[in-house]
Each structure stands twice: as C-alpha cells, then as structure tokens.
Amino acid sequence: MSILFLQGSPVEPSRSAALSGFVAAELDRRGVENTRLKLTDLPAHALLHARFGDPQIRAASERVAAASALVIATPVYKAAYSGLLKSFLDLLPQNGLDGKVVLPLATAGSPHHALALDYALRPVLQSMSPALVLPGVHATDSTVAKDEHGNYQLSDDIIDRLLQATDRLVYEYRALLSRRAQQVEPVPFDQVRCSV
Ligand SMILES: Cc1cc2nc3c(=O)[nH]c(=O)nc-3n(C[C@H](O)[C@H](O)[C@H](O)COP(=O)(O)O)c2cc1C
Secondary structure (H helix, E strand, C coil): CCEEEEECCCCCCCHHHHHHHHHHHHHHHCCCCEEEEEHHHCCHHHHHCCCCCCHHHHHHHHHHHHCCEEEEEEEEECCEECHHHHHHHCCCCCCCCCCCEEEEEEEECCHHHCCHHHHHHHHHHHCCCCCEECCCEEEEHHHEEECCCCCEEECHHHHHHHHHHHHHHHHHHHHHHHHHHHCCCCCCHHHCCCCC
C-alpha cells in the first residue's frame, strides 16, 4: 500500500517528471511511502501491440494494482496527454483504478490547453473506477524553467499549487487507508435475510 508515480513523458529530462519529482520529495519529507514507474522503461513493442501478457507489462500492471494512490504526470500532446501514457492505460484492466486516489499532473507549452487534464485524461481515469480523481495541476513551460545546470526550477506559484495538491493527496490517501483498516468483511449476498 503506497503511492505510485506514473511518468508519462517519452522524453528525458522531462518537465512533467519535474512536477512529480517535487511531489515525491514532499511525500518523502512527510514519511509517505512512494515508488516510481517510468513508462519509457516498458518495452515499446509490447505497448504498441497491446501485449497484455508481456512479463514487464504484467509486472507494471501489478504495481498499479498494488498501489492505493497514483500520481500520473504527462506532457500535453496535441491538446490531450501523451500517447505513451494512453498506450499503458489501455493495457490496464477495465477497473484498473478500482478504489484508488489519483492525482493528475501536466506540463504544456502554452496555457491554451490548460483544461486538457479535465477534458481528455479525467474521463479516461474516471472510466476505470477510481475512488477519487483529485483536481489536477497544470503548469506551462515558462513556470518550469531550466537553470544553467540543466535542472528544472519551479515557479513559486507552481510550488504553492503542488503543495496544496500534495496536502489533499496525503489527506485522501490516509483517509482511504483508514477506511480500509476499519472495513468489516462484506456479508455474502446469500447470507443476507430479506424481510420483504
Ligand atoms: C509532440 C508534442 C506535442 C505537443 N503538443 C502540445 C499542445 O498541444 N499544447 C501545448 O500547450 N503544448 C504542447 N507541447 C509542448 C509540451 O506539452 C511541453 O513542452 C511539456 O512541458 C513537455 O513535457 P515533458 O518535458 O514532460 O515531456 C507538445 C510537445 C510535443 C513534443
């Protein structure tokens, strides 16, 4: 039970990965266990040919299944999200986000597609039965600038928004774990007495 980061950019270094790196560091600071899955580490032929049974795809899918929460970071590509991310989401089971909390993050060249997380990614995530898709954080490239050492520096505004998003993520994640810990075993249907 931990938080899994999915990195959906096909390039490195990546601005969207810089956003998730910031959230991951915040989770570390707060003692919340988290791990990272770089989608570029998965075999391209398996992604392109929808090889559900590929051992690396299965292992990645199992990591998603084992996580209680996901942080999904993607660049905006053609007014939506990356094809790499879509090709991986396509290989998850229909209810592959069942009961999970999801935080989407995106970077984009311009503010014109600031709603891409909401109109493109959110419906896809929602179709996979998550417990909750949190409000996403969208950042334009000018707010994730490269310094002279090649490292990405986040603007104060983006840092504020990421901190707020992390607060909410940790709150919902802990609430989810606590609900699960208190949950009584469901009574099988055939043992329920109906008095109709
Ligand atoms: C193929 C491609 C398509 C893109 N399409 C858009 C777009 O439609 N809207 C936009 O604002 N930025 C677009 N961009 C810019 C990227 O979203 C932006 O540079 C982003 O920060 C890259 O994130 P990354 O470094 O994590 O890959 C595009 C970039 C590429 C390479």
